[in-house]
Amino acid sequence: MHVLVCGGTGCKASQSHEIVENLKSALVENGLQDEVQVITTGCFGFCEKGPIVKMMPDNTFYTQVKPEDARTIVEEHIIKGRKVTNLLYTDPETNEHVSDSKHMGFYKKQVRIALRNCGFIDPENIEEFISRDGYAALGKCLTELKPEDVIQEIKLSGLRGRGGGGFPTGLKWEIASKNHADQKYVVCNADEGDPGAFMDRSIMEGDPHTIVEAMAICGYAIGATKGLVYIRAEYPLAIERLQIAIKQAREYGLLGTNILGSGFDFDIELRYGAGAFVCGEETALIHSMEGKRGEPTFKPPFPAVSGYLGKPTNVNNVETFANIPVIINRGADWFNKIGTEKSKGTKVFALAGQINNVGLIEVPMGITLREVIYEIGGGIKDGKEFKAVQTGGPSGGCLTTKHLDTPIDYDNLIAAGSMMGSGGMVVMDETSCMVSIAKFYLEFTCEESCGKCSPCRIGNKRLCEMLTKISKGNGTMEDLYELRNLAAVIKDTALCGLGQTSPNPVLSTLDNFWDEYVEHVVDKKCRAGVCKSLMRYEIDQSKCVGCTACARNCPVNAIKGEKKMPHTIDTEVCIKCGACIERCKFGAISIK
């Protein structure tokens, strides 16, 4: 029997390591330490309900486990064979306990390829990886396939870059393979920077060997002997696990010289990024690795021609690499049956926002937003109304109810005014103000712009200032037209992917929520009640009894009135802190 305990960053933060300790000591106390193994795994994805403990082989899925529950699990589940019902997941619709994760809404529609090992194996143990076909793909490549066959297989699979661009991976490899040089490089882009996205981190934490294996396969295919992982220094656990994986792979002869007796040499080094978002752009990433300022340069030349230190370099994202061993093992024909015509396979999304099941999911391309939000995500929190979903991270756009039944793939998302990006998916309900959302993302891109090209450096700043003006109630209709023009020009003229997509949140909200913008500008109203400057506190004269509680608690003395007489708020002085509403026992104060 195995007890799998999530050791991903989220669950670790919720004391999952103490659960492991407590499980182990409870097992020792009961003399079961040789019968039951406790394994710390990577992320299960269902972060909303973490920490997760999963019992194998019966698949019982315990959620929100606390360290003190460990003893109960051992005594009840393991010894007495009784499920600990209060730790089981409760289906919000049926209100029934679901013990097997396969039957949970969150997992039912998921197809896990990139995340196949996350939550199943101990990421720090190469043997566990090998037991799940680990390094079989590398072995197959080195012994049965020529480099061009490997490339052909990846091309046939239809795999496209999962980092955001969606460039066909096989084609990328082919270009790099055809550029001859004394040294080539394979780079794994692990500079995951979209706010809220953590699929790359989870893969590296939960299944680091898959990256090692895939990079070696790529090196074999394109003729590179050196691999570099560009990883953010803010991912200490992922770094640690990758380091362990690299060390183990070297010990097993799966990295180094003459791998598996094939004559192929390959090794991997880690390079740490300092957390600049733009360094996820491949040319900026390469400059950063070279010790230069992390800013993009114009392509061409593409890295496949002139990359790291001027040598042909193939850059792929973590999730892209995670698909490679499966494609080699199961074949391109198996892989390309999953997904849509132009987007094959699966995509990992980080589901966040006002949704019940926050977490990491992997779904086949072509699934609809409705399925993701309502079936996997379990619908909107607190029964509120769905308003929008923001996909593609800070460079993506906001989609609305009219897009709910659009099959998700690279091309459909772009056509809808958003993008796949690295797979962020933030769900919003009626309490979200779309002007503020656009402003939030713009603030992020302003902060993260490298400042090299004028449209991104100054243009995004101006967009952000215009949005601030609108959210403060000082906007005009002219501003809205200028906002659209400027956003379109930035998209049309910026140097790199960051600048070219940074206006997407503005353009998509202008397209889908024009009325809301007009309301801010003309009616000076924020229907979601988010834009503070547009709020007005009012005392209903008929309800106010003149108890003076509000006036006494107003920090700026904005409320005036005689005792036992209805009070009034001087809106000029009011700072909209809300203290008066909290104190009023008569429901006389409201926000207009």
Next chain:
Amino acid sequence: MVKLTIDNKLVEVAEGTTILKAARQAGINIPTLCYFELDGMKFENKPGGCRVCVVEVEGRKNLAPACATDVMEGMVVHTHSARVVNARKTVVELILSDHPNDCLQCSKSGDCELQTLAQKLGIREIPFKGEQSTYKKDSTLSIERDMDKCVMCRRCETMCNSIQSVGALSAVNRGFEAVVSPAFEQALADSSCINCGQCVQVCPVGALTLVDNVGDVMKAIADPKKTVVVQTAPAVRVALGEEFGMEPGSIVTGKMAAALRRLGFDYVFDTDWSADLTIMEEGTELLGRIGKVLGGDTSVKLPIFTSCCPGWVSFYEKNFPDMLEYPSTAKSPQQMFGAVAKNYWAEKLGIKREDMVVVSIMPCLAKKYEAARDEFKVNGNPDVDFSLSTRELAHMIKQCNLNLTEMPDEDFDSPLGESTGAAVIFGATGGVMEAAVRTAYEVFTKKPLENINFLALRGVDGVKTATVDFAGTPINVAVVYGLNNARAIMEEVRNGNPRQFHAVEVMACPGGCIGGAGQPYHHGDSGIIRKRMDAIYREDEGKPIRKSHENPSVIAIYEEYFGEPCGHKSHELLHTHYFDRSKKVEKE
């Protein structure tokens, strides 16, 4: 060859040509801002950052930067479609929205590429209002930085790093706060900057400008107690005319002397005179070192490096402190002149050195720094009080309502105004070496030189080498400009001097002093530098005497005052020593 269509015009250009160059070949001028090229001089800045040169390429989803996009067969390009013009205007409006609107007072007004661009695009108002960047003003003795005006074209950075390998300037911070600055935003004077000023020469706007000393000079002239002596460098006479609308390469030596006299200078002398003096000293030093080495003395170092260029002097003091015994100890012509003026000439006039003000007119900004170096002062009084650039002289002439083009041709005053063709060519890369060889050959071989034109040492190449036969003794010389080229040679010499160089001329600026940072802005037209270079050699050809050691007034001063080259008196006044300034670099 690649065929494409630009603005409905069929164009055929070589593969690898950019859209920008293809358009220019077809007579279509796409506006640019950050793009900068010195054709044939290996300087190219095309970060693709400003996005002013964007054009529409059919079938492409976004606009393409013409400067950085290569042509492709069958490409259809529109350089002024409504989409392009709107984008281009918006981009320039954005740049202007983060730029101080102080054109009227800006020293770059009239020479500003952003101003020209805004005019060309017909920008009449800036629709974007918002925060403006503000930075602390910063200044060295030569260069002023007002980064509020920086447009992040990065030309200065490319120049400072790729061409000069000085590494003082680079982009710092991100997003709206991104700006070009020394590391950690320290003061430029505390950085590895060597004051060559090439950043100023390429800056499209008024972010990097020179330290203006015109006011100081006007004040000195107005002071009746002061005797104001002026000296003019060789490169100034072939460029000053450009500031008055004359063709590049116009020689205005006589008009310049006349204008200087009308400005009120008491003595109008010539740095060319002290350039001849420099050759006497440096040539003698070279021959002395060669003689010693041939005699088996290993204590002296070869090659000898020229020491006329103050940017270069500062560069090796900061970067090669272990090699300070290589450069010639001869002072630069500016400083030799200053020393002679404040000693010999002041004595002749019977005035105290404090009552004499020596002004130099230089193509250079580093000369301002050089003039202020402590070792060139006596009791705090500098040998050269003020160094004005060619551009400052032009402003001064205009300020005083003079028109250079209408000036008569006048001669320099005597005796410090007489010079040879060898001195004039100091202004172009290779000139110092050629002048030195003309003299050293005759002194060494005691035979007259048959052909005094050393063509192998001329031209705009950044690195030139030649072997000159000194009657059986091969002398290997190298001529470089651009401090990156100099760095490579220094490293080569440090690693054993495999090419056995005896003498190396180094100038910091492209093409030598004619391309100096104090010269009229060339705006990336290397043709202007070439024309100045041609003019330099025309001036040389036109001189009756073309070898420094035949300059009668130089001969006379040795007889009357110095005795012999590299003698006791000349060591006192005409030679200097160098300092290890590397610690400052390390600290940074």
